[in-house]
Amino acid sequence: MARAQHGPSARSFRWPAAGLALAAVLGSATVAGAAGVGQPVPWQMDLQQPVTEVAREIYNFHHLLNWIMGAVVLFVLGLLIAVIVKFNERAQPTPSRTTHNTMLEVAWTIVPVLILVAIAIPSFRVLRAQLSDPKADLMVKVIGHAWYWSYEYPQDVGGFKFDANLIEGEDQVKSGQPKLLATDNEMVVPVNKIVKIQVTAADVMHSWALPSFGFKIDAIPGRLNQFWFKADREGVYHGQCSELCGQRHAYMPITVRVVSDAAFQAWTAEAKTKFAATGDGARFASAR
């Protein structure tokens, strides 16, 4: 067989094969890394599983971007390798003196613009969903302190407030809760209800962030920030302060428990007796 004569075609076949292999590795990484409901898991490569519509949109957008980026990187790498192989001094002793190619120049201007437009459309769709202001079923005020979070529930569910401190050391081991993520008191919210969060801080800047809800909002002294989420799956979800706020920044986690309506009623009834009453002190701003 005259195999040696097929050298160039065999070589040109190898690049797509290598590209496919890399794509397979990237693809399996996105699948294999999928895990972590409400908290990260060892060796996790993917984002935490989304439990709100907005988080799901962010999740899908993230993966779309990864595929677009992967395709661009592979394409540029392919061009670079083609240039190195085909246009080196040995392969082309007399270089071509071509300098312009109108079609090519139009294409490499238009194609990146189209790619950016393709990215911008879903990006703005997610932003619009995040910044929409639906009518709230429940308002909760969240206040960042150095170094813990406190929560205030309005009068219509009982009017109470409490602090949520990190469970540490022996207590954490005994509780079986994840390290550095669990708090002694949890923020409890009903499932499939629009929960509006008003966030501020008492001392320095903090940030209330909950990956599974696709949610991160700065807590700034003297300023009230607002955000909303609708968790569609019951469970316990952990987050952390995400603004470098000082010595114990890493020790002020966030725990949100999403429960059924009935369980939420039961919890507020108990919370009313267990926690301090806000009286008339708790005021919720209307951003409408």
Ligand SMILES: [Cu+2]
């Ligand atoms: Cu903080």
